[in-house]
Amino acid sequence: MSTETTIVKAEPLMATSSKPWYGNWRDYVVYIGFVMIFIVFAILLHDRGFLSPNNLLNVLRQTAIIAIMAMAMSFVLSAGEIDLSVGAIAGLTSVVAGMVLMQYGLVFGIVAGLCLGLVVGAINGALTAYLNIPSFLVTLGMMGIARGVGMWVSGTSPVPVIDDTFIYAFGSGNIGLIPVLVIWVAVLGTIAHLVIRKTPFGRKVMAAGGNPVAALYSGVNVKRVKFQVLMITGVAAALAGMLYAGRLQSGRFQLGEGDELSVIAAVVLGGTSLFGGRGTVVGSIVGALLIGIINNGLILGGLEYSQQLIARGMLIILAVAIGRGR
Numbered sequence: 001m002s003t004e005t006t007i008v009k010a011e012p013l014m015a016t017s018s019k020p021w022y023g024n025w026r027d028y029v030v031y032i033g034f035v036m037i038f039i040v041f042a043i044l045l046h047d048r049g050f051l052s053p054n055n056l057l058n059v060l061r062q063t064a065i066i067a068i069m070a071m072a073m074s075f076v077l078s079a080g081e082i083d084l085s086v087g088a089i090a091g092l093t094s095v096v097a098g099m100v101l102m103q104y105g106l107v108f109g110i111v112a113g114l115c116l117g118l119v120v121g122a123i124n125g126a127l128t129a130y131l132n133i134p135s136f137l138v139t140l141g142m143m144g145i146a147r148g149v150g151m152w153v154s155g156t157s158p159v160p161v162i163d164d165t166f167i168y169a170f171g172s173g174n175i176g177l178i179p180v181l182v183i184w185v186a187v188l189g190t191i192a193h194l195v196i197r198k199t200p201f202g203r204k205v206m207a208a209g210g211n212p213v214a215a216l217y218s219g220v221n222v223k224r225v226k227f228q229v230l231m232i233t234g235v236a237a238a239l240a241g242m243l244y245a246g247r248l249q250s251g252r253f254q255l256g257e258g259d260e261l262s263v264i265a266a267v268v269l270g271g272t273s274l275f276g277g278r279g280t281v282v283g284s285i286v287g288a289l290l291i292g293i294i295n296n297g298l299i300l301g302g303l304e305y306s307q308q309l310i311a312r313g314m315l316i317i318l319a320v321a322i323g324r325g326r
Helices: 002-014 021-044 053-078 086-104 106-129 135-154 164-172 180-198 200-210 212-217 222-248 259-270 281-300 305-325
Strands: none
Touching (some): 021 281, 053 086, 053 200, 106 135, 164 180, 180 281, 200 212, 212 222, 259 281
């Protein structure tokens, strides 16, 4: 009897939809929305340089850092968890990496930044997976801690980044006409897509988020998976912080403030379920681009910052509504 019950619970994890693509329109809404909004802005803002190569490259640069954090958030949401601390981790990392870089050089600065993200992610993961504290509360608390530590160690002052190699590799360089930030997204996006789609770890993430009881009976160490995905977001947020520092040539605790909202909106709009068991890295990248296009169009359209915040909030509500629909 118990074996039959386990099989029944596991079946939804393996089921595939027989509906045609137009019957699952929510799965494609981010791509449809991206094309439609791009066309609308191209028509309305053609005289304000929306389609100029410089503007489009600027959009790619601005959204690349959000896209990198969104890739990692795809794993977290797919596993049924959430991470609200990514923006604060990015800000703290930009400060710490800048300070270490100034004192000890390039290699130590990079290692310090990545290790910081790994440690903070491990703390989030351990508290969530092994002490059973909801990830929402853990990462909400960590957001405040990381922001406060960043203010404390920097004295609320920017930390200058003057290493040319760091600046080139982490944000400001170009290879030909292609910004280095875009190359970061392409490389990491390819790796993340293959991991979530083609590897046993990716299948375990989906199982842990879709039906943790069935996953446990199937031999998946659900606690370990949740611990690992929160470590992944910690490292991704640290990398984002270093990219911020390289692009802006300074580390500031304010960097990344509010990014967690844009990241979550991008991931959910892209097709990852807010409630676990379903995730896509490619959709998350397109979702980040969609948000970047909207922000850029609103700025070129002359909207004030307060109006941009309203539009972003509406987009987040839309993303959650679509997530529930899935």
